[in-house]
Amino acid sequence: MRMLRGVRALTVVALVVGQHAQEARAANACNVEVKAGPLWNSADANTRCPTTCGGQSFAAWDGAWWTSLPGQKSVCQCRDKVTVLEAGPIWGDTDAKTKCPATCQQEGFAAWTGGWWTTVWGEMSVCQCKNKVTVVEAGPVWSDKDAAIKCPTTCSANNGFWTGAWWTTVPDKMSVCQCGSLCT
Known part of the structure; x- marks a missing residue:
């Protein structure tokens, strides 16, 4: 990927190789399984799945799906969004471990993915940042006490943990x- 000077951020999506669910799960541990109701076949x-994943604030459907309960429950596997941010010159992995988390946090992203590369030697490098916070519908929540019961279960069902906000x-x-x- 070529980064033009002056461009602040660029959203990219990591590709997952393989069409079968097992291959996709093994290829990228940060994919998230999203419930889709019954899916009858690949055409369905x-x-x-693209709409299901897009509606859950993920980048896209990765092509994997499976049925967990025939005729009732199926799952679309969605991949998370990754954003590339300029961070000034980075001189190696040790330097990246300091600069990239700070760059991601400063721009409002929850985490650094560990990815970085130099775009202009001695002048500019970029860090891959990931927004690890998503919003999931939970039905009606009546109070903080009700949220403390419903939200942990809702987030857990979506491969996550409740941040305390609702x-x-x-x-x-x-x-x-x-x-x-829960992706790292």
């Missing part, structure tokens, strides 16, 4: 829990 998955999006009908990713 090709139609519904809010109502549709009064008396829908609330969301803020979930952190």
Whole structure:
């Protein structure tokens, strides 16, 4: 990838090799499994999974899906968004371990992925940052006490943990829990 000087951020998506769920799960531990209701075949998955993943604030569907309960539950595997940010010159892995987490945090991203590279020798390097916080619908949540019961379960079901934040999006009908990713 070529980075033009003056461009601050560029969203990229890591590719996952393989069409089968087992290969995809092994290829990228930071993919997230999202419930999709019943999927009847690959054509159905090709139609519904991209929307399912996009609706959950992930970058895209990675092509993997499987049925966990025939006729009732299927899962689309979605990959997380990765953003590349300029960080000034980075002189090696040790320097990156200091500069990249700070660069990601300064720009409001939750974590550094560990990825970095130099775009202009001696002048500019970039860090891969990941927003590890997602919002998941949880049905109506009536209070902080109710959230403390519903949100941990909701986030866990989406391969995450509850950050402690929640809010109502549709009064008396829908609330969301803020979930952190278990990916490292």
